[in-house]
Amino acid sequence: MNKGRSRPEQQKQTHNPIKKKNHSSGGSNGNNGNRNRSAGHIKPHNERSQLKDNTKEKQKAYIVEEHVELLPFLIKHIAGVGRNKIKSMLAHGQIAVDGKPNTAYNFPLRPGSTVTLNKGRTIEAPPLEGMKIVHEDDDVIVIVKQAGLLSVSSTTGPENEVTAYRQLMAYVRVYNPNNRIFIVHRLDRDTSGLMLFARSEAIQQQLQNNWQETVQERMYVALVEGAVKQPQGTISSWLKESKTLKMYSSSYPNDGQHAVTHYKVLRSDKNFSLLEVHLETGRKNQIRVHMEEIGHPVVGDKKYGARTKAIGRLGLHARVLAFNHPATGELLRFETEIPKLFLNPFQ
Numbered sequence: 001m002n003k004g005r006s007r008p009e010q011q012k013q014t015h016n017p018i019k020k021k022n023h024s025s026g027g028s029n030g031n032n033g034n035r036n037r038s039a040g041h042i043k044p045h046n047e048r049s050q051l052k053d054n055t056k057e058k059q060k061a062y063i064v065e066e067h068v069e070l071l072p073f074l075i076k077h078i079a080g081v082g083r084n085k086i087k088s089m090l091a092h093g094q095i096a097v098d099g100k101p102n103t104a105y106n107f108p109l110r111p112g113s114t115v116t117l118n119k120g121r122t123i124e125a126p127p128l129e130g131m132k133i134v135h136e137d138d139d140v141i142v143i144v145k146q147a148g149l150l151s152v153s154s155t156t157g158p159e160n161e162v163t164a165y166r167q168l169m170a171y172v173r174v175y176n177p178n179n180r181i182f183i184v185h186r187l188d189r190d191t192s193g194l195m196l197f198a199r200s201e202a203i204q205q206q207l208q209n210n211w212q213e214t215v216q217e218r219m220y221v222a223l224v225e226g227a228v229k230q231p232q233g234t235i236s237s238w239l240k241e242s243k244t245l246k247m248y249s250s251s252y253p254n255d256g257q258h259a260v261t262h263y264k265v266l267r268s269d270k271n272f273s274l275l276e277v278h279l280e281t282g283r284k285n286q287i288r289v290h291m292e293e294i295g296h297p298v299v300g301d302k303k304y305g306a307r308t309k310a311i312g313r314l315g316l317h318a319r320v321l322a323f324n325h326p327a328t329g330e331l332l333r334f335e336t337e338i339p340k341l342f343l344n345p346f347q
Contacts (some may be wrong), residue, residue, distance in 0.1 A: 037062045061116040064109045070295040072106040141197045151186040193318025206326045217322035223342045224296040224316030228273040232264040235290040247285040259283040261290045272345045313342040
């Protein structure tokens with residue numbers, strides 16, 4: 001993919017460090033900052049060795065000659081300016097690519113692109129509460145959401161309720177008031193981890209209509225009650241929703257939506273088990289229902305049978321998300337650390 005970019009680390013967050021991995025069959029990659037690529041070569045406009053200067057050194061522009069990420073490009077070619085200063089310039093909207101302000105450290109530049117430094121321009125993006133952007137391009141945005149933050153507004157919540165959706169909408173409109181964000185899937189309020197949003201209705205529909213084919217991996221970690229005896233297993237059932245909006249499992253074929261959950265025990269003692277959970281299907285509350293079904297409800301999940309609050313939150317985290325990019329087909333894979341709270345019961 002040649003359009004991806006990751007969010008600069010301009011907000012202090014409290015969640016775990018992010019490991020971002022990306023596999024592709026060629027081209028540049030929007031979320032992997034560890035690629036062994038050179039910083040590339042550039043030449044100034046009009047093939048002159050000096051910068052374009054029409055505003056008394058306030059604006060400088062270069063043309064890119066090779067594939068290169070934005071931050072290494074800037075570090076190599078802005079003389080006398082340190083890495084932290086360059087990051088600050090990015091964060092404040094003082095760097096533009098082809099005329100558009102760009103805040104992404106690893107935005108992939110293409111030959112022929114123009115990078116402009118504008119010392120007089122400052123754009124302040126709104127702070128993000130309870131979330132962090134880990135990948136951004138013209139079609140999608142990937143975030144890590146903390147437990148306690150709603151994905152979207154609830155039907156009974158206040159009009160100005162803080163949600164991931166509402167914050168992202170404000171973020172993209174800083175650079176263009178016509179920009180919009182579209183929901184692709186959701187995480188429960190008390191579930192943390194990776195979420196995917198679309199930047200157009202067409203991309204949203206494409207992702208939702210082809211979700212099973214597009215998503216290559218969805219892996220969670222779940223802290224559950226009790227010792228899970230089987231080292232690994234698969235749970236298959238049909239899920240239905242009651243009048244009280246609680247999901248429940250049916251063993252009768254075609255009685256509801258088919259749901260398949262695979263799990264593997266990572267750590268266990270007599271009181272708790274830490275599971276790696278892979279979703280073959282993505283149904284509402286699927287993991288929570290299936291864990292209750294095997295007699296090991298997710299810690300903190302009173303709605304689905306939990307009796308403990310060992311970590312003060314729901315013991316469910318969306319750790320890995322891998323999908324084929326809807327525009328390029330490139331496989332993008334994002335991975336986060338296991339929340340440290342999930343390991344505390346075993347210490």
